[in-house]
Amino acid sequence: MIDRQQVMDALAEVHDPELHKSIVELNMVRDVQIDGRNVKVTVALKTAGCPLKDTIRRSVEERLARIPGVGRVEVELGAMTPEERAAMFAAKFSSPITAPDSKTQVIGVASGKGGVGKSTVTVNLAAALRKQGYAVGVLDCDIYGFSVPRMVGIEGVKPTVLDGKILPIPAHGMKVMSIGNFVPDNSPVIWRGPMLGKILRQFLTDVVWGELDFLLLDLPPGTGDMALDVAQLLPNSTLLIVTTPQVVAAGVASRAAQMSFKTNQRILGVVENMSAFVCPCCGEKTPIFGEGGGQKLAEELNVPLLAQLPLTMEARTLGDEGTPVAIAGEGVMAEAFAELAERVAAAVQQPAGQGGK
Ligand SMILES: Nc1ncnc2c1ncn2[C@@H]1O[C@H](COP(=O)(O)OP(=O)(O)O)[C@@H](O)[C@H]1O
Ligand SMILES: [Mg+2]
Numbered sequence: 024m025i026d027r028q029q030v031m032d033a034l035a036e037v038h039d040p041e042l043h044k045s046i047v048e049l050n051m052v053r054d055v056q057i058d059g060r061n062v063k064v065t066v067a068l069k070t071a072g073c074p075l076k077d078t079i080r081r082s083v084e085e086r087l088a089r090i091p092g093v094g095r096v097e098v099e100l101g102a103m104t105p106e107e108r109a110a111m112f113a114a115k116f117s118s119p120i121t122a123p124d125s126k127t128q129v130i131g132v133a134s135g136k137g138g139v140g141k142s143t144v145t146v147n148l149a150a151a152l153r154k155q156g157y158a159v160g161v162l163d164c165d166i167y168g169f170s171v172p173r174m175v176g177i178e179g180v181k182p183t184v185l186d187g188k189i190l191p192i193p194a195h196g197m198k199v200m201s202i203g204n205f206v207p208d209n210s211p212v213i214w215r216g217p218m219l220g221k222i223l224r225q226f227l228t229d230v231v232w233g234e235l236d237f238l239l240l241d242l243p244p245g246t247g248d249m250a251l252d253v254a255q256l257l258p259n260s261t262l263l264i265v266t267t268p269q270v271v272a273a274g275v276a277s278r279a280a281q282m283s284f285k286t287n288q289r290i291l292g293v294v295e296n297m298s299a300f301v302c303p304c305c306g307e308k309t310p311i312f313g314e315g316g317g318q319k320l321a322e323e324l325n326v327p328l329l330a331q332l333p334l335t336m337e338a339r340t341l342g343d344e345g346t347p348v349a350i351a352g353e354g355v356m357a358e359a360f361a362e363l364a365e366r367v368a369a370a371v372q373q374p375a376g377q378g379g380k
Contacts, residue, residue, distance in 0.1 A: 029090050030055050030062055037082045040075050041183060041190040042116075043158070043198065043233055046083075049111055053101060060094030062087055069185060071102040108186060112231065116188075119228045120238055121256055127160075127235045128371045129260035130291065131253055135275030137168060137244040140296035141265050143342055144332070145241040146174045147349035148263075151357075151364035153196045154350060157236040160191060162226055163201035164253065165243040166212050166219055172203040176345025180204055189230045195350055200230050220252040227256060246282045254286035261289045261371065263329070266316050267297045273316035273323075280324050291370045292329035293321040294363065300334045301355055308333070329370070330363040332356065 035047040046052055046066060054065035066083060068076060080098050087096045103111065120127050132145040145161060153159045163171035172178045175194040182204055183190040191198035202212055202222065232238065240260070243249050253260060262283055266276035276293075283290050295317025299308040311334060321328035332338075335356045341348040349360035 025057050025060060025062060025090060025093055027055055027057065030057065030064065030087065033086045033090055034064065034083065037079070037086050039069070040078060040193045041069075042231065043193070044115065046079070049115065050107075051103070054099075060092060061096075062090070062093060063097040063099065065099040065101055067101045067103045067107070069103060069108060069183070073102070074183065076100060105186065112186070112188060116231045116233055118234075120232050120235070121224075121227050123259075127232070127238050129238045129240065129257045130367070130371070131164075131240040131242050131250070131260055131262045131288075132265060133242045133250065133262050133279050134244055134265040135246075135277070135279040136272065139244075139265050139267050139272060139276075140332070141165075141244070142170045142174060142241050143338060144263070144265050144294055144296060145239050146171060146342075147338075147347045147356075147360045148363055148367065149197055149237070149239045150195055150347040150349040151360040152237050152368065154361070155364055155368070157368070158234060159196075160198040160232050160235045160238040161200070161241065162230075162238060163199075163203065163241045164223060164226075164249050165241050166202050166222060166249070168243060169201050169203035169212075171199060171201045171241055173345060174342050175199055175347065177204065178345070187229065189226075191230055191232060195347065198232060198235070200226055217248075219249050223249065223252050224256060244279075246279050250279075250282060251286065254283075254288050258287070261291045263291050263294055263367070264320065264324070265294045265296055266320050267312045268295055268299075268310060268316040268331075269313045270316050270319060272312075273320040276316075276320055277323055280320070290324055290326045291367060292327040293317050293324065294329055295331045297334040298331040303336065303354075327366075327370070329366045330359055332359050332363075 035045045037046050051067050053067050056063040083098045132141050134141045149159045149161045163169045177192050177194050191200045264276050264280045266273045297312050299310045317328050337352050338348045338356050348356045
Protein backbone atom coordinates (compact mmCIF):
# COMPACT_ATOMS: atom_id res chain seq x y z
CA MET A 24 0.00 0.00 0.00
CA ILE A 25 1.37 3.39 -1.04
CA ASP A 26 0.59 6.29 1.26
CA ARG A 27 -0.14 9.88 0.35
CA GLN A 28 2.97 11.24 2.01
CA GLN A 29 5.18 9.08 -0.20
CA VAL A 30 3.45 10.47 -3.25
CA MET A 31 3.75 14.08 -2.08
CA ASP A 32 7.43 13.59 -1.20
CA ALA A 33 8.04 12.28 -4.69
CA LEU A 34 6.14 15.14 -6.33
CA ALA A 35 8.04 17.67 -4.22
CA GLU A 36 11.12 16.68 -6.21
CA VAL A 37 9.53 17.63 -9.52
CA HIS A 38 10.28 21.23 -10.48
CA ASP A 39 8.56 23.52 -12.92
CA PRO A 40 11.43 24.10 -15.35
CA GLU A 41 10.56 27.76 -15.88
CA LEU A 42 9.82 28.73 -12.30
CA HIS A 43 12.51 26.53 -10.71
CA LYS A 44 10.28 25.55 -7.83
CA SER A 45 8.65 22.31 -6.87
CA ILE A 46 5.17 21.70 -8.25
CA VAL A 47 4.05 21.00 -4.68
CA GLU A 48 5.32 24.36 -3.46
CA LEU A 49 3.67 26.06 -6.44
CA ASN A 50 0.40 24.44 -5.47
CA MET A 51 0.13 22.70 -8.83
CA VAL A 52 -0.77 19.28 -7.43
CA ARG A 53 -4.55 19.18 -7.43
CA ASP A 54 -5.54 15.64 -6.75
CA VAL A 55 -3.89 12.44 -5.59
CA GLN A 56 -5.77 9.17 -5.81
CA ILE A 57 -4.30 5.98 -4.46
CA ASP A 58 -5.77 2.62 -5.19
CA GLY A 59 -3.63 -0.05 -3.56
CA ARG A 60 -0.38 0.14 -5.51
CA ASN A 61 -1.74 2.37 -8.27
CA VAL A 62 -1.41 6.13 -8.19
CA LYS A 63 -3.22 8.81 -10.14
CA VAL A 64 -2.34 12.48 -9.78
CA THR A 65 -3.73 15.62 -11.35
CA VAL A 66 -1.34 18.51 -11.96
CA ALA A 67 -2.52 22.02 -12.85
CA LEU A 68 -0.09 23.62 -15.31
CA LYS A 69 0.44 27.37 -15.55
CA THR A 70 -1.62 27.41 -18.76
CA ALA A 71 -3.47 24.79 -20.77
CA GLY A 72 -1.09 25.28 -23.70
CA CYS A 73 2.04 25.14 -21.55
CA PRO A 74 4.94 24.28 -23.88
CA LEU A 75 6.58 22.30 -21.08
CA LYS A 76 3.58 20.03 -20.69
CA ASP A 77 5.33 16.89 -21.89
CA THR A 78 8.46 17.56 -19.87
CA ILE A 79 6.46 18.01 -16.69
CA ARG A 80 4.32 14.95 -17.37
CA ARG A 81 7.43 12.85 -17.95
CA SER A 82 9.15 14.11 -14.80
CA VAL A 83 6.07 13.34 -12.70
CA GLU A 84 5.69 9.88 -14.20
CA GLU A 85 9.36 9.07 -13.75
CA ARG A 86 9.45 10.25 -10.16
CA LEU A 87 6.26 8.41 -9.17
CA ALA A 88 7.53 5.24 -10.82
CA ARG A 89 10.49 5.29 -8.41
CA ILE A 90 8.26 4.94 -5.32
CA PRO A 91 9.02 1.47 -3.94
CA GLY A 92 6.25 -0.98 -4.70
CA VAL A 93 4.29 1.37 -6.94
CA GLY A 94 2.06 -0.16 -9.63
CA ARG A 95 0.33 1.78 -12.38
CA VAL A 96 1.01 5.51 -12.57
CA GLU A 97 -1.38 7.93 -14.22
CA VAL A 98 -0.89 11.66 -14.67
CA GLU A 99 -3.68 13.98 -15.64
CA LEU A 100 -2.86 17.55 -16.66
CA GLY A 101 -5.10 20.52 -16.09
CA ALA A 102 -4.50 24.26 -15.95
CA MET A 103 -4.59 26.96 -13.30
CA THR A 104 -7.23 29.65 -13.53
CA PRO A 105 -5.96 33.24 -13.97
CA GLU A 106 -6.85 33.86 -10.30
CA GLU A 107 -4.84 30.87 -9.14
CA ARG A 108 -1.91 32.00 -11.24
CA ALA A 109 -2.05 35.51 -9.85
CA ALA A 110 -2.16 34.09 -6.32
CA MET A 111 0.87 31.90 -7.06
CA PHE A 112 2.91 34.81 -8.44
CA ALA A 113 1.91 37.03 -5.54
CA ALA A 114 2.79 34.39 -2.95
CA LYS A 115 6.02 33.13 -4.46
CA PHE A 116 7.50 35.79 -6.72
CA SER A 117 6.34 39.15 -5.44
CA SER A 118 9.69 40.65 -4.48
CA PRO A 119 11.48 42.12 -7.50
CA ILE A 120 15.22 42.16 -7.88
CA THR A 121 15.09 45.98 -7.68
CA ALA A 122 13.59 45.93 -4.16
CA PRO A 123 16.01 47.48 -1.65
CA ASP A 124 15.83 44.37 0.55
CA SER A 125 16.51 41.96 -2.32
CA LYS A 126 19.05 39.30 -1.34
CA THR A 127 20.28 38.92 -4.91
CA GLN A 128 23.84 40.00 -5.66
CA VAL A 129 23.65 41.82 -8.98
CA ILE A 130 26.96 41.98 -10.82
CA GLY A 131 27.44 43.93 -14.05
CA VAL A 132 30.16 42.72 -16.38
CA ALA A 133 31.64 45.72 -18.16
CA SER A 134 34.47 46.62 -20.49
CA GLY A 135 35.68 49.58 -22.46
CA LYS A 136 35.22 47.97 -25.83
CA GLY A 137 33.58 44.99 -27.49
CA GLY A 138 35.20 41.71 -28.36
CA VAL A 139 37.23 41.35 -25.16
CA GLY A 140 35.02 38.55 -23.84
CA LYS A 141 32.37 40.21 -21.67
CA SER A 142 29.65 37.85 -22.79
CA THR A 143 31.96 34.86 -22.48
CA VAL A 144 32.88 35.87 -18.93
CA THR A 145 29.26 36.63 -17.97
CA VAL A 146 27.88 33.33 -19.19
CA ASN A 147 30.71 31.19 -17.87
CA LEU A 148 30.97 32.87 -14.51
CA ALA A 149 27.21 32.38 -14.19
CA ALA A 150 27.55 28.74 -15.17
CA ALA A 151 30.42 28.19 -12.74
CA LEU A 152 28.44 29.77 -9.90
CA ARG A 153 25.50 27.56 -10.81
CA LYS A 154 27.76 24.53 -10.75
CA GLN A 155 28.78 25.50 -7.23
CA GLY A 156 25.15 25.36 -6.17
CA TYR A 157 24.02 28.98 -6.39
CA ALA A 158 20.73 30.09 -7.95
CA VAL A 159 21.84 32.18 -10.89
CA GLY A 160 20.25 34.43 -13.50
CA VAL A 161 21.79 36.03 -16.57
CA LEU A 162 20.37 39.21 -18.05
CA ASP A 163 21.71 40.22 -21.44
CA CYS A 164 21.81 44.03 -21.32
CA ASP A 165 23.68 44.31 -24.60
CA ILE A 166 20.51 45.21 -26.49
CA TYR A 167 22.18 46.01 -29.82
CA GLY A 168 24.83 43.32 -29.69
CA PHE A 169 23.12 40.50 -27.80
CA SER A 170 25.00 37.20 -27.87
CA VAL A 171 23.89 35.43 -24.70
CA PRO A 172 21.16 33.31 -26.36
CA ARG A 173 23.67 31.71 -28.72
CA MET A 174 26.22 31.15 -25.96
CA VAL A 175 23.76 29.24 -23.76
CA GLY A 176 21.97 27.46 -26.60
CA ILE A 177 18.56 29.17 -26.48
CA GLU A 178 18.64 30.99 -29.81
CA GLY A 179 15.11 31.22 -31.23
CA VAL A 180 13.44 30.12 -27.96
CA LYS A 181 10.53 32.42 -27.15
CA PRO A 182 9.93 33.18 -23.48
CA THR A 183 6.57 32.42 -21.93
CA VAL A 184 4.63 35.59 -21.18
CA LEU A 185 1.83 35.15 -18.64
CA ASP A 186 -0.49 37.86 -17.36
CA GLY A 187 2.11 40.52 -18.17
CA LYS A 188 4.90 38.56 -16.47
CA ILE A 189 7.82 37.19 -18.44
CA LEU A 190 9.28 33.85 -17.43
CA PRO A 191 13.05 33.62 -17.82
CA ILE A 192 14.27 30.93 -20.18
CA PRO A 193 15.88 27.94 -18.47
CA ALA A 194 19.38 27.12 -19.74
CA HIS A 195 21.90 24.82 -18.05
CA GLY A 196 20.14 25.29 -14.71
CA MET A 197 20.27 29.09 -14.99
CA LYS A 198 17.52 31.60 -15.72
CA VAL A 199 18.25 33.64 -18.80
CA MET A 200 16.68 36.66 -20.45
CA SER A 201 17.74 38.49 -23.58
CA ILE A 202 16.13 40.84 -26.05
CA GLY A 203 17.43 38.36 -28.61
CA ASN A 204 14.63 36.00 -27.59
CA PHE A 205 12.00 38.58 -28.49
CA VAL A 206 13.15 39.78 -31.90
CA PRO A 207 12.27 37.62 -34.89
CA ASP A 208 15.10 35.77 -36.67
CA ASN A 209 17.94 37.60 -34.99
CA SER A 210 16.90 40.86 -36.62
CA PRO A 211 18.78 43.89 -35.34
CA VAL A 212 17.35 46.05 -32.59
CA ILE A 213 17.01 49.69 -33.65
CA TRP A 214 15.48 51.43 -30.64
CA ARG A 215 16.95 54.69 -29.48
CA GLY A 216 18.65 55.37 -26.15
CA PRO A 217 15.64 56.16 -23.92
CA MET A 218 14.02 52.85 -24.83
CA LEU A 219 16.97 51.01 -23.33
CA GLY A 220 16.18 52.18 -19.82
CA LYS A 221 12.59 51.07 -20.24
CA ILE A 222 13.63 47.64 -21.41
CA LEU A 223 16.05 47.25 -18.54
CA ARG A 224 13.36 48.23 -16.06
CA GLN A 225 10.96 45.77 -17.63
CA PHE A 226 13.53 43.00 -17.59
CA LEU A 227 14.22 43.65 -13.93
CA THR A 228 10.66 44.08 -12.71
CA ASP A 229 8.44 42.09 -15.08
CA VAL A 230 10.64 39.03 -15.41
CA VAL A 231 9.85 36.42 -12.78
CA TRP A 232 13.41 35.89 -11.53
CA GLY A 233 12.40 34.39 -8.19
CA GLU A 234 14.99 34.22 -5.44
CA LEU A 235 18.42 34.33 -7.01
CA ASP A 236 21.78 34.36 -5.30
CA PHE A 237 23.38 36.07 -8.30
CA LEU A 238 22.08 37.98 -11.29
CA LEU A 239 24.82 38.67 -13.83
CA LEU A 240 24.36 41.48 -16.31
CA ASP A 241 26.13 41.31 -19.64
CA LEU A 242 26.58 45.04 -20.21
CA PRO A 243 27.14 46.66 -23.59
CA PRO A 244 30.68 47.90 -24.23
CA GLY A 245 31.70 51.36 -23.08
CA THR A 246 30.15 53.88 -20.76
CA GLY A 247 26.75 54.38 -22.36
CA ASP A 248 23.25 54.97 -21.07
CA MET A 249 22.77 51.36 -20.07
CA ALA A 250 25.49 51.50 -17.44
CA LEU A 251 23.88 54.60 -15.92
CA ASP A 252 20.44 53.02 -15.98
CA VAL A 253 21.80 49.96 -14.19
CA ALA A 254 23.44 52.10 -11.52
CA GLN A 255 20.19 54.00 -11.02
CA LEU A 256 17.86 51.00 -10.89
CA LEU A 257 20.26 48.81 -8.93
CA PRO A 258 22.35 51.09 -6.72
CA ASN A 259 23.72 48.10 -4.81
CA SER A 260 24.95 46.31 -7.90
CA THR A 261 28.68 45.77 -8.29
CA LEU A 262 30.92 45.57 -11.34
CA LEU A 263 33.50 43.29 -12.85
CA ILE A 264 35.75 44.87 -15.44
CA VAL A 265 36.97 42.69 -18.30
CA THR A 266 40.07 43.54 -20.27
CA THR A 267 42.58 41.79 -22.48
CA PRO A 268 46.27 41.85 -21.51
CA GLN A 269 46.91 44.53 -24.11
CA VAL A 270 47.84 47.67 -22.27
CA VAL A 271 45.78 49.85 -24.62
CA ALA A 272 42.72 47.71 -23.92
CA ALA A 273 43.34 48.18 -20.23
CA GLY A 274 43.43 51.95 -20.77
CA VAL A 275 40.05 51.81 -22.48
CA ALA A 276 38.65 49.55 -19.76
CA SER A 277 39.88 52.03 -17.20
CA ARG A 278 37.69 54.74 -18.67
CA ALA A 279 34.70 52.41 -18.34
CA ALA A 280 35.64 51.74 -14.76
CA GLN A 281 36.03 55.45 -13.95
CA MET A 282 32.31 55.76 -14.43
CA SER A 283 31.69 53.65 -11.37
CA PHE A 284 33.25 56.39 -9.27
CA LYS A 285 30.49 58.75 -10.41
CA THR A 286 27.76 56.20 -9.84
CA ASN A 287 29.25 54.97 -6.57
CA GLN A 288 29.19 51.37 -7.73
CA ARG A 289 31.72 49.06 -6.19
CA ILE A 290 34.16 47.30 -8.52
CA LEU A 291 34.69 43.72 -7.34
CA GLY A 292 37.77 43.29 -9.47
CA VAL A 293 39.34 42.93 -12.88
CA VAL A 294 39.15 39.87 -15.10
CA GLU A 295 41.89 39.58 -17.68
CA ASN A 296 40.67 37.52 -20.62
CA MET A 297 42.64 36.03 -23.52
CA SER A 298 45.70 36.12 -21.28
CA ALA A 299 47.86 33.62 -23.09
CA PHE A 300 47.24 30.95 -25.65
CA VAL A 301 47.77 27.55 -24.06
CA CYS A 302 48.90 25.04 -26.67
CA PRO A 303 46.58 22.02 -26.48
CA CYS A 304 49.47 19.74 -27.50
CA CYS A 305 52.34 20.80 -25.26
CA GLY A 306 50.78 23.26 -22.82
CA GLU A 307 53.19 26.01 -23.84
CA LYS A 308 51.84 29.51 -23.17
CA THR A 309 52.02 32.23 -25.83
CA PRO A 310 50.95 35.77 -24.88
CA ILE A 311 49.19 36.57 -28.16
CA PHE A 312 47.55 39.75 -26.86
CA GLY A 313 50.52 40.89 -24.82
CA GLU A 314 50.95 40.86 -21.07
CA GLY A 315 50.28 42.96 -18.02
CA GLY A 316 47.03 44.79 -18.92
CA GLY A 317 44.96 43.16 -16.21
CA GLN A 318 47.52 43.76 -13.50
CA LYS A 319 48.01 47.37 -14.55
CA LEU A 320 44.29 48.06 -14.55
CA ALA A 321 43.76 46.34 -11.18
CA GLU A 322 46.52 48.47 -9.65
CA GLU A 323 45.14 51.64 -11.17
CA LEU A 324 41.67 50.92 -9.77
CA ASN A 325 43.02 49.50 -6.52
CA VAL A 326 40.96 46.33 -6.86
CA PRO A 327 42.04 42.69 -7.08
CA LEU A 328 42.91 40.96 -10.35
CA LEU A 329 40.42 38.12 -9.97
CA ALA A 330 41.39 35.96 -12.93
CA GLN A 331 43.66 35.59 -15.91
CA LEU A 332 41.69 33.49 -18.33
CA PRO A 333 43.65 31.82 -21.09
CA LEU A 334 42.80 31.94 -24.77
CA THR A 335 41.58 28.49 -25.66
CA MET A 336 39.97 26.88 -28.65
CA GLU A 337 37.55 25.09 -26.32
CA ALA A 338 36.14 28.36 -24.95
CA ARG A 339 35.30 29.58 -28.42
CA THR A 340 33.89 26.35 -29.89
CA LEU A 341 31.77 25.46 -26.86
CA GLY A 342 30.54 29.08 -26.77
CA ASP A 343 29.46 28.76 -30.39
CA GLU A 344 27.72 25.48 -29.61
CA GLY A 345 25.72 26.93 -26.73
CA THR A 346 27.30 24.86 -23.95
CA PRO A 347 29.44 27.11 -21.73
CA VAL A 348 33.01 25.88 -21.30
CA ALA A 349 32.61 26.29 -17.53
CA ILE A 350 30.11 23.40 -17.67
CA ALA A 351 31.28 21.24 -20.54
CA GLY A 352 34.98 22.11 -20.69
CA GLU A 353 37.60 19.67 -19.57
CA GLY A 354 40.71 21.78 -19.50
CA VAL A 355 42.26 24.84 -17.90
CA MET A 356 39.37 27.12 -18.81
CA ALA A 357 36.71 25.33 -16.77
CA GLU A 358 39.10 25.35 -13.80
CA ALA A 359 39.82 29.04 -14.26
CA PHE A 360 36.12 29.86 -14.21
CA ALA A 361 35.51 27.68 -11.15
CA GLU A 362 38.23 29.63 -9.37
CA LEU A 363 36.84 32.96 -10.53
CA ALA A 364 33.40 31.95 -9.24
CA GLU A 365 34.84 31.17 -5.81
CA ARG A 366 36.62 34.50 -5.68
CA VAL A 367 33.55 36.43 -6.78
CA ALA A 368 31.36 34.66 -4.23
CA ALA A 369 33.90 35.54 -1.55
CA ALA A 370 34.26 39.15 -2.74
CA VAL A 371 30.55 39.93 -2.52
CA GLN A 372 30.51 38.71 1.08
CA GLN A 373 33.01 41.40 2.07
CA PRO A 374 31.62 44.79 3.01
CA ALA A 375 32.19 47.53 0.44
CA GLY A 376 35.62 49.09 0.68
CA GLN A 377 37.22 45.81 1.79
CA GLY A 378 37.51 44.45 -1.73
CA GLY A 379 40.72 46.29 -2.61
CA LYS A 380 44.19 45.18 -1.77
N1 LIG B 1 39.31 33.17 -23.49
C1 LIG B 1 38.85 32.96 -24.71
N2 LIG B 1 39.37 31.98 -25.49
C2 LIG B 1 38.90 31.80 -26.76
N3 LIG B 1 37.94 32.51 -27.32
C3 LIG B 1 37.39 33.50 -26.59
C4 LIG B 1 37.80 33.77 -25.25
N4 LIG B 1 37.06 34.79 -24.77
C5 LIG B 1 36.22 35.14 -25.77
N5 LIG B 1 36.41 34.38 -26.87
C6 LIG B 1 35.72 34.48 -28.15
O1 LIG B 1 35.91 35.81 -28.63
C7 LIG B 1 34.72 36.32 -29.22
C8 LIG B 1 34.30 37.60 -28.50
O2 LIG B 1 33.94 37.29 -27.17
P1 LIG B 1 32.63 37.90 -26.50
O3 LIG B 1 32.48 37.24 -25.19
O4 LIG B 1 31.49 37.83 -27.44
O5 LIG B 1 33.10 39.42 -26.30
P2 LIG B 1 32.26 40.73 -25.91
O6 LIG B 1 31.01 40.31 -25.25
O7 LIG B 1 33.16 41.51 -25.00
O8 LIG B 1 32.01 41.46 -27.18
C9 LIG B 1 33.70 35.21 -29.13
O9 LIG B 1 33.67 34.51 -30.34
C10 LIG B 1 34.23 34.31 -28.02
O10 LIG B 1 33.87 32.95 -28.22
MG1 LIG C 1 29.06 40.64 -25.84
